[in-house]
Amino acid sequence: MSDFLLYCDEKTNKVILSWLGEIKSVRRLAKNSLEAYQRDLNQFIRFLSNHFAQTISLKILQDLKPADFRSFLAYRRNCDVSSRSLARSLSAIKSFFTYLEQQNILKNEALNIIRAPKIGKSLPKALSVDEAKNAISSIKNMEETPWVMARDTAVLSLCYGAGLRISEALSLSQADIETSAMRIIGKGNKMRLVPLMEPVAKAIKTYLKLCPFPLNSNEPIFKGVKGGVLSARLVQRRAEQLRINLGLPPSATPHALRHSFATHLLAKGGDLRTIQELLGHASLSSTQIYTKVDSEQLLKSYKEAHPRG
Numbered sequence: 001m002s003d004f005l006l007y008c009d010e011k012t013n014k015v016i017l018s019w020l021g022e023i024k025s026v027r028r029l030a031k032n033s034l035e036a037y038q039r040d041l042n043q044f045i046r047f048l049s050n051h052f053a054q055t056i057s058l059k060i061l062q063d064l065k066p067a068d069f070r071s072f073l074a075y076r077r078n079c080d081v082s083s084r085s086l087a088r089s090l091s092a093i094k095s096f097f098t099y100l101e102q103q104n105i106l107k108n109e110a111l112n113i114i115r116a117p118k119i120g121k122s123l124p125k126a127l128s129v130d131e132a133k134n135a136i137s138s139i140k141n142m143e144e145t146p147w148v149m150a151r152d153t154a155v156l157s158l159c160y161g162a163g164l165r166i167s168e169a170l171s172l173s174q175a176d177i178e179t180s181a182m183r184i185i186g187k188g189n190k191m192r193l194v195p196l197m198e199p200v201a202k203a204i205k206t207y208l209k210l211c212p213f214p215l216n217s218n219e220p221i222f223k224g225v226k227g228g229v230l231s232a233r234l235v236q237r238r239a240e241q242l243r244i245n246l247g248l249p250p251s252a253t254p255h256a257l258r259h260s261f262a263t264h265l266l267a268k269g270g271d272l273r274t275i276q277e278l279l280g281h282a283s284l285s286s287t288q289i290y291t292k293v294d295s296e297q298l299l300k301s302y303k304e305a306h307p308r309g
Helices: 002-006 010-025 031-052 058-062 066-078 083-102 109-113 129-141 146-161 166-170 198-210 232-246 254-267 272-279 284-305
Strands: 181-185 191-195
Touching (some): 010 031, 010 058, 010 083, 031 066, 031 083, 058 083, 066 083, 083 109, 129 146, 129 254, 146 166, 146 232, 166 232, 232 254
Antiparallel strands (some): 181 191
């Protein structure tokens, strides 16, 4: 923490240390987050010291103009820093200035008009077809109660075989299941119909047959071991076990099975509008990201297979 003394006066340094103590004890930031905030503010103070060619004081911080903050963001951008890292840096700076205002040390209105850079949507991490199938089929080999294994197989089958979010799968009731389709209530309470493929229907039937708890037609069918509604965390833990057992990448989560559902449909010729409806996306732009995933996979395969790749 003493690095700040290289670029600011002693009074400012004491205030910075107080702020770091505040976010550590009150906000209880994780160690990595705390270190990142400290590093981001240190970079900002160091930049200002070079920018003004002097040691930074509280008076200088109070008089900073929007152009000064933008100059820092531009400087960091020129250092090839990502938009996500820039947004985090700005968050750290705003946190510090908020603390200064709350402690009646100084107030700077200029920071209020600075907007964080837009962060592009990250590409979904899809599993291969074999990875997705093996992840689901291998559940039966785990040393668990048969009905629990059947339950988890059915839940993950819904993620991959129907493209459901975990929350959608866990809220599914018997009344929602028809012969060839399921009624799904997604985000914004929007209802959609999703086809019920035979492997998924079979997994659900197997679970319902083995489930030791009575089920009402309008209540969620997936139960925890004590009879309550199954939690998403338990499904995520099952996915963690599968990752370890099968040597799958860290990206192999239940939500990755939903991404895999969409990616594999697109690779087999599915059109975006249909995939949009199946996933329950309100906007086609949310679905279009899969075209980039498919294109990147195609390019990867080309480079690996082509003699001049």
